[in-house]
Amino acid sequence: MPYTLKHKEQTRQRILQTAAKLFCTYGFDRVTLDQIMKKANMTHGAFYAHFSGKSSLYEAALQLAASHSFWARREKQSENKETHIKALLTRYLSWTRNSGDSPSPLEFLVTDAAHKEEKVRKAYQACFDSLVDRLTIILKKQGSTGDVKDLAEETVVSLVGTVAIARSITQPLQRDFLKRAQSRIFNRINLAIQDTKIVSDKC
Amino acid sequence: MPYTLKHKEQTRQRILQTAAKLFCTYGFDRVTLDQIMKKANMTHGAFYAHFSGKSSLYEAALQLAASHSFWARREKQSENKETHIKALLTRYLSWTRNSGDSPSPLEFLVTDAAHKEEKVRKAYQACFDSLVDRLTIILKKQGSTGDVKDLAEETVVSLVGTVAIARSITQPLQRDFLKRAQSRIFNRINLAIQDTKIVSDKC
DNA sequence: GTCTATATGATGATAGAC
DNA sequence: GTCTATCATCATATAGAC
Numbered sequence: 001m002p003y004t005l006k007h008k009e010q011t012r013q014r015i016l017q018t019a020a021k022l023f024c025t026y027g028f029d030r031v032t033l034d035q036i037m038k039k040a041n042m043t044h045g046a047f048y049a050h051f052s053g054k055s056s057l058y059e060a061a062l063q064l065a066a067s068h069s070f071w072a073r074r075e076k077q078s079e080n081k082e083t084h085i086k087a088l089l090t091r092y093l094s095w096t097r098n099s100g101d102s103p104s105p106l107e108f109l110v111t112d113a114a115h116k117e118e119k120v121r122k123a124y125q126a127c128f129d130s131l132v133d134r135l136t137i138i139l140k141k142q143g144s145t146g147d148v149k150d151l152a153e154e155t156v157v158s159l160v161g162t163v164a165i166a167r168s169i170t171q172p173l174q175r176d177f178l179k180r181a182q183s184r185i186f187n188r189i190n191l192a193i194q195d196t197k198i199v200s201d202k203c
Numbered sequence: 204m205p206y207t208l209k210h211k212e213q214t215r216q217r218i219l220q221t222a223a224k225l226f227c228t229y230g231f232d233r234v235t236l237d238q239i240m241k242k243a244n245m246t247h248g249a250f251y252a253h254f255s256g257k258s259s260l261y262e263a264a265l266q267l268a269a270s271h272s273f274w275a276r277r278e279k280q281s282e283n284k285e286t287h288i289k290a291l292l293t294r295y296l297s298w299t300r301n302s303g304d305s306p307s308p309l310e311f312l313v314t315d316a317a318h319k320e321e322k323v324r325k326a327y328q329a330c331f332d333s334l335v336d337r338l339t340i341i342l343k344k345q346g347s348t349g350d351v352k353d354l355a356e357e358t359v360v361s362l363v364g365t366v367a368i369a370r371s372i373t374q375p376l377q378r379d380f381l382k383r384a385q386s387r388i389f390n391r392i393n394l395a396i397q398d399t400k401i402v403s404d405k406c
Numbered sequence: 407g408t409c410t411a412t413a414t415g416a417t418g419a420t421a422g423a424c
Numbered sequence: 425g426t427c428t429a430t431c432a433t434c435a436t437a438t439a440g441a442c
Contacts, residue, residue, distance in 0.1 A: 008425070027314045029232035032417060044418085046426045054418065106368070111230045111314040114370035125372045154361075154387050161364025165309070167317035169328045184357050211407075235435060247436090249408045257436070 012050045014040045020061040020068070021102035028058055028112045059119065065105040066127035085138050086186065089155075093182050095163050106131070106156075107164045131156050144192045151192055158185055215253045217243045223264040223271070224305035231261055231315045262322060268308040269330035288341050289389065292358075296385050298366050309334070309359075310367045334359050342392070348399045354392070361388055 018040045022031045033054060034044045051057045095103050105127055113124040135152040144151065162181040166174050221243045225234045236257060237247040254260045298306050308330055316327040338355040347354065365384040369377050 011425080026318060027232075029230075030318065033419090034417075042425095043427060045420090045428070048419070049425055108314055110367040110371055111311055112371075115229060115233065118373060121371060121373050125376065128368060128372060150383065150387070153383065157364040157368060157384060158357075158360055159364075160368060161360040161362075164313040164367060165331060165360060165363060168313055168315075168324060169331060170321060170324050173328065180353065180356065181360060184353070214407080236437090237435075245407090246409060248410070248438090251437070252407055 008050075011040075011042075015042075015047070015050055015057070016060055016064055019057055020065040020105075023058065023061050024065055024102040024105050024108050027108050028116075033057075059123065062105060062109070062120065062123045062127075065102070066123060066130065085142060085189070088138070089159070089185060090182065092159050093162060093178055093185075095166070103163070103167075104160075106160045107167065110160075110164060128156065139189070139192070142193055143196055144189075145196045146192065148192075151189070155185060155189065211253075214243075214245075218245075218250070218253055218260070219263055219267055222260055223268040223308075226261065226264050227268055227305040227308050227311050230311050231319075236260075262326065265308060265312070265323065265326045265330075268305070269326060269333065288345060288392070291341070292362070292388060293385065295362050296365060296381055296388075298369070306366070306370075307363075309363045310370065313363075313367060331359065342395070345396055346399055347392075347395045349395065351395075354395055358388060358392065 015036065019031070019036045022036055022039070033047050036057075037044045037047055047057075051060070092104065105124070109124050109127075113120050132149065132152045135155060136149045139148045139152055158181065162178065162185075166178050166181075169177065218239065222234070222239050225239055225242070236250050239260075240247045240250050250260075254263070295307065308327070312327050312330075316323050335352065335355045338358060339352045342351045342355055361384065365381065365388075369381050369384075372380065
């Protein structure tokens, strides 16, 4: 038996991961099956042994991207807590055209998901929610009180808006724009934590 | 002479406006020339009497969209100043799938412009800058001091992120999400204006 | 200037050999 | 399961009549 089940599953995963990365970078329309399969070291004819079509692949890739998002990975939490959250945010904002990382699906999908069926939007929603939830937990661990979830949502909106815009403006201004955005986001979070501390000091 | 110069210019404008609206709604790839020309009451063959190709049209449409953005229009400023800025923001955020308005180019372009040539990104940049500048002026008129431009940029980032995400999540949650975002943005602006007032009171 | 008709090219998808 | 054709479709763009 030349092709084992394990082999097939591995191939499928290779296609899926390649696709997720490409979709996240270029969006649904700009990525062709040929392109994906070439990057996965196959010809496009082999594709249909693994997926029923491009739409089907898109759906699966989106879910993978959502769960593989670096927000989902638990970073080593040994370090200083404050460093931890800032490292996360910095990493999110340090997107660059040439970094090997695939960007968060939240940006590229903006145009994509908006005009796709409810199923795709649900996947987008899940991705967004998981980010907000994860950030909420981190913020709470840092001692932030009040409407922490609202702060988390506000932060994610800022992150998405920032990266989305940064991707679309001219190169020379990107760096400074990202810096300004980063310091605004940090300030806001610091403020929330500081306020908490002041309140608890008073008690 | 059956076709006057004026007539040609009018036709060109009709194509341009139709294209701008469609591009802003669906993005570059999802709009076909046939679609545009049909909406402009012509067949696609007539297109090339006015533009050299789709890319050329895209560029022109983007500039038009940037200048026609409702931020560029001066609303009647007779009303209460506070009402004025809030009305603008509310209008931006009140985007709905069925409203006749074409959405701001800042959202749809996110995926588009990111992978296009510098020329397109320059147009995007111009659109973004004009929004920030306009908002800066309005905020200053309202008496906000400090780094007003930074506040304006922060606000635009939030607006773009908000609308972009709202377009991509599931219908039932859109309304509440937009409401929460709106109240956060209003709060931030109110705070900036309030702070200014407190400072000036102290002097 | 606008039309119909057609050329050209790209891409999603299928058929059949290995 | 993967390959090499090949098909079918659709979109950009062109040609030529009116």
